[in-house]
Amino acid sequence: MKNRTLIYSVVLLLGIFLFSCKEEGKYHSISDKIEGESKPYHGILTSEELLADTELIEITEGEHTFLIPERKGQIKSFACIECHSKPVSQMMGKDAPKAHWNIKLNHANSDAMNCATCHNGEEMNQLNTLTGKNIDFNLSYKLCAQCHSSQFEDWKGGAHGKKVAGWAPPRASNTCVNCHNPHSPSFEKRWPVQFNTKTAIERNEGLGH
Amino acid sequence: MGAFKVFRSLVVDSLDTITKGSKKYHLWMGFLILVMLIGMYCYSIQLEEGLSATGMSDRVSWGLYISNFTFLVGVAAAAVMLVMPTYVLKDIDFKQAVLIGEGLAVAALIMCLAFVVADMGGPSVLWHMIPGIGVFNFPNSMLTWDVIVLNGYLFINISIPFYILFKHYQNKEAKKSVYVPGAIISVFWAVGIHLVTAFLYQGLQARPFWNNALLGPRFLASAFAAGPALIILVLAVIRSFTAFKIEDKTIKKIAMIVTVAAQINLIMLVSELFKEFYAPTHHSESAYYLFFGLHGKNALLPWIWTAIPLNVLATVILTFNKFRNNLKVLYFCCFMLFVAIWIEKGFGLIVPGFIPGPYGKIVEYLPTGVEIGVTIGIWAMGAFIFTILAKTAIGIELGELRYKDKKA
Amino acid sequence: MSDNKKWFSLDLGLNNKKESSGSCGCGKSEGSCNSSPKEEELSADEFYEAAINASIGEERHRDGFEQVFDVKMDRRSAFKKLTASLLIGAGAVTTSCSVTTGSDTKEKAQIGWEEQFKGNYKLMTDEEKQGTINRLMRSYELRTDKKINMTAENAAEDVLFGYAFNISKCQGYMNCVSACVEENNQDRNSEMQYIRIHEMKDGEGFKFDKADDNYYHEVPAEGHFYMGTQCFHCDNPPCVEVCPVQATWKEEDGLVVIDYDWCVGCRYCMAACPYDGRRFNWSKPEVPENEVNKNQHYLGNRMRKKGVMEKCTFCVQRTRKGKNPACVEACPTGARIFGNLLDPNSTIRWVLENKKVFRLKEDLGTEPKFWYFMD
Structure with a gap:
């Protein structure tokens, strides 16, 4: 009698243990899971609708092909040749009206950079590389990439910079000048936009003893 | 049909007994009702304002309620310490104490459930937890295990004494074959409820203070010290206020249990302290906070430094036969031990688990008036329930309450 | 009412007005x-x-x-x-x-x-x-x-959301924090915030206890770096395990979400989370009517009630439509990268495969889907 009760209770306990054994996950870690589940990839979500209002151009850099915002339409006084009808050297003079007086170059030091490092003084609608090759304003990132090669690598891959609308393909990334002012590219110090007064009270007041 | 009639008569008789008594008894019950009403008022404030009426915060998200819940699970589990020798080892000494012990367990369990409900953010949707109607995350969530074992234990602890009393009420002998298997189950079950409650905390990798293997065993040891200590105190009260006879031998035997459990508890405490402070790691910060304060925050120091000396002192005194056999000293030691373990296993366990937070931030916890009101109210409810149960049980055991067949 | 309901349901007669x-x-x-x-x-x-x-x-x-x-x-x-x-x-x-x-x-x-x-x-x-x-x-x-416009989009196929945070880019402006509060209708009274930005001293390593996550001075402060934390949407979430009523679970696309109406408010998940990712409504949450974000998702930013848990959902109301979460969109420095881990061409995948990434408290086995990296 007593033995039987004992056996029953053991069986019951065993049953509970078996029942409570969790179903082992298919994957050992998240990286296994990513690898395992992404093999036949057929995602259908797209951000095309979100990108509809933005004018984009497609670029290919190395193995990456993606969209960047068109730039020329965003520059207020484009095209430059509407004013700069002649090369800069010819327009400079005492009686000529001053232009772009508010632009102060705050990018590297003056030994390394001046306006002509990027702007083509002869053909104002174009930018130029260090070796004097013309670059379209839409592709200004190519200029930045001349010095900032590691950032360029990150940007191409997607580790640097922001996306235009969403995460879903097609990929549309902001280009350098969408976040950085090319004349003064670094971010400035400023006050944070948030302060949590409740947290401050909670932590500093303590318990009042 | 007949059983139902007897049951109705029992209810009527017990209602009759519990409403009659000495002036002191009425005063005691009146006092309890008053405190319960205050507790209910406090709870209604909490219902209206939300849990912001308590001292809890996102940092310390469990407080006095869960502390008391944890402690009381231990008290409830301790009833087994009396059940086992009486029903299983057939030790007659405990016969009188065991009904009281089980009554205490029932009261403690009801208090446990009340504390859990008081701690809930949405008591109106608690039906989500009822298996069948709601969604029960069994067996993944330890809380569901706890719900099962607590309610199961409550059921066992109501049904066994009820069966015995019901038979005695009818002047019959209770059948051993009926209640002994129940008693055996309840022995395992009692260990289960406390272990499961410990696992509730022990299983959280986020809280290193709780996430140690000793937590469960230590819960058991402290429970088997504090629970029987409370039973001794209650027996002492019953002995002096009622005609119910409890022999010195019984109390001394329970005292033995208390002593051994307290000694084991102390050994485990030393082991725990050694681990935390011999080679302190980042995970020892909670223990530092508890015992020495952290970054100038030291709200728990007075409590824990009350608890530890009380605990050590009581254990040492109890260890000596001469002192333990002196009933006055024994009662005093039991009281010390009870208070010490209430602190140590109540908020001395729960609150430091949350301090410092996952990112090292410290927000201290101090219960508000509302919280304390609800807590005291629930304790009063427990005392109230216990008094009712004990009075009926004693009445039956003394033969004052007997079924009178109307036909006869 | 449909017959296949899994719970008690009540018919008050409104739905069958035409019947007797x-x-x-x-x-x-x-x-x-x-x-x-x-x-x-x-x-x-x-x-x-x-x-x-x-x-x-x-x-x-x-x-x-x-x-x-x-x-x-x-x-x-x-x-x-x-x-x-x-x-x-x-x-x-x-x-x-x-x-x-x-x-x-x-x-x-x-x-x-x-x-x-x-x-x-x-x-x-x-x-x-x-x-x-x-x-x-x-x-x-x-x-x-x-x-209001509320949706109940389910997880899309072949999507597993992941997040990467560049600790060398973050400047501590906290634009993400305020964007998150506005997007997700968080309680203004208690100033609930899902995101914390920890200001850490250079050269001290990750000393969260010494970091300040509620600073108010010009940023970036000299000699400091910044690190954001929020819900990491663990692949093996301890919070989901412990919930007694399955009010919180992991969706197919990896989001750990809460049914606010099913939550009983026991706060067990809060104790189980090693990342401080969860918040509780200690009192009734309030958002001024004109600040309510009316584009809502059932599992996301719809209005909560008192006594329930809530947390970051990677802006489920946005991300299931292909958008970025509000914090990613608001970040002025591009420190936050979000995307589909299952898309081999996604930028998040490139980050994981080419940058030196790490996660917080990896030893706990929670497998967060939130990585940190440096330039």
């Missing part, structure tokens, strides 16, 4: 239910009062921003209502038998009941999901005369 009134829940004869409001108006007043109280409480007098069925308790009716909700059915009879004058109030009562006793969102069929969001939208409209 005998079909309403009270089971009485025609005269006493819904058919003769005029004669019984006076005597029915009390009855009506009790019915509304039992089901939706103060809902009638609600103003502004409350969208949820946060049954407000006053001291007198608190216990009454508690009982009412627990004793399924008792209130149902009173409500369905109540003789009402306005169909709006009646409709509110009906919605209130169905919401109070609906099932767990996780187990709902798509129709049931649609049903509950329709009720929630309708009830918001009834109360404020304003419309």
Whole structure:
């Protein structure tokens, strides 16, 4: 009698243990899971609708092909040749009206950079590389990439910079000048936009003893 | 049909007994009702304002309620310490104490459930937890295990004494074959409820203070010290206020249990302290906070430094036969031990688990008036329930309450 | 009502108005239910009062921003209502038998009941999901005369969301924090925030306890770097394991979400989270009506009630539409990268494969889907 009760209770306990054994996950870690589940990839979500209002151009850099915002339409006084009808050297003079007086170059030091490092003084609608090759304003990132090669690598891959609308393909990334002012590219110090007064009270007041 | 009639008569008789008594008894019950009403008022404030009426915060998200819940699970589990020798080892000494012990367990369990409900953010949707109607995350969530074992234990602890009393009420002998298997189950079950409650905390990798293997065993040891200590105190009260006879031998035997459990508890405490402070790691910060304060925050120091000396002192005194056999000293030691373990296993366990937070931030916890009101109210409810149960049980055991067949 | 529901459901007769009134829940004869409001108006007043109280409480007098069925308790009716909700059915009879004058109030009562006793969102069929969001939208409209747009999109196929945070880019401006608060309708009174930005000293390593996560001075401060934390949407989330009622779970696309209406508020998940990712509504959350984000998702930024958990959902209302979470969009420095881990061409995948990434408290085995990296 007593033995039987004992056996029953053991069986019951065993049953509970078996029942409570969790179903082992298919994957050992998240990286296994990513690898395992992404093999036949057929995602259908797209951000095309979100990108509809933005004018984009497609670029290919190395193995990456993606969209960047068109730039020329965003520059207020484009095209430059509407004013700069002649090369800069010819327009400079005492009686000529001053232009772009508010632009102060705050990018590297003056030994390394001046306006002509990027702007083509002869053909104002174009930018130029260090070796004097013309670059379209839409592709200004190519200029930045001349010095900032590691950032360029990150940007191409997607580790640097922001996306235009969403995460879903097609990929549309902001280009350098969408976040950085090319004349003064670094971010400035400023006050944070948030302060949590409740947290401050909670932590500093303590318990009042 | 007949059983139902007897049951109705029992209810009527017990209602009759519990409403009659000495002036002191009425005063005691009146006092309890008053405190319960205050507790209910406090709870209604909490219902209206939300849990912001308590001292809890996102940092310390469990407080006095869960502390008391944890402690009381231990008290409830301790009833087994009396059940086992009486029903299983057939030790007659405990016969009188065991009904009281089980009554205490029932009261403690009801208090446990009340504390859990008081701690809930949405008591109106608690039906989500009822298996069948709601969604029960069994067996993944330890809380569901706890719900099962607590309610199961409550059921066992109501049904066994009820069966015995019901038979005695009818002047019959209770059948051993009926209640002994129940008693055996309840022995395992009692260990289960406390272990499961410990696992509730022990299983959280986020809280290193709780996430140690000793937590469960230590819960058991402290429970088997504090629970029987409370039973001794209650027996002492019953002995002096009622005609119910409890022999010195019984109390001394329970005292033995208390002593051994307290000694084991102390050994485990030393082991725990050694681990935390011999080679302190980042995970020892909670223990530092508890015992020495952290970054100038030291709200728990007075409590824990009350608890530890009380605990050590009581254990040492109890260890000596001469002192333990002196009933006055024994009662005093039991009281010390009870208070010490209430602190140590109540908020001395729960609150430091949350301090410092996952990112090292410290927000201290101090219960508000509302919280304390609800807590005291629930304790009063427990005392109230216990008094009712004990009075009926004693009445039956003394033969004052007997079924009178109307036909006869 | 569909037959395949997994829980008790209540029919107050609103849905079958065209049928005979005998079909309403009270089971009485025609005269006493819904058919003769005029004669019984006076005597029915009390009855009506009790019915509304039992089901939706103060809902009638609600103003502004409350969208949820946060049954407000006053001291007198608190216990009454508690009982009412627990004793399924008792209130149902009173409500369905109540003789009402306005169909709006009646409709509110009906919605209130169905919401109070609906099932767990996780187990709902798509129709049931649609049903509950329709009720929630309708009830918001009834109360404020304003419309909200709530959706219940399910996880898309072959999507697993992941997040990467560049600690060398973050400057501590906290634009993400405020964007998150606005997007997700977080309680303004308690200043709840999902995101924390920790200001750490250079050269000290990750000393979270010494870091300041509530600074207010010009940033970036000299000699410091910044690190953001929020819910990491673990692949092996301890919070989900411990929830006693499965009110929180991991969706197919990896988002760890909460059904606010199913949560009982035990805060076990909060204790289980090693990343401080979860927040509790200690009191009734409030958002000024003009600041409410009306594009909502059931699992995301819809209005919460007091006594329930909430947390970052990677802005499920945005990300399931292909957008970036609000924090990613608001970040002025591009420190936050979000994307689909299962898309081999996604930028998040490139980051994981080409940058030196790490995660917080990896030893706990929670497998967060939130990586940190440096330039």
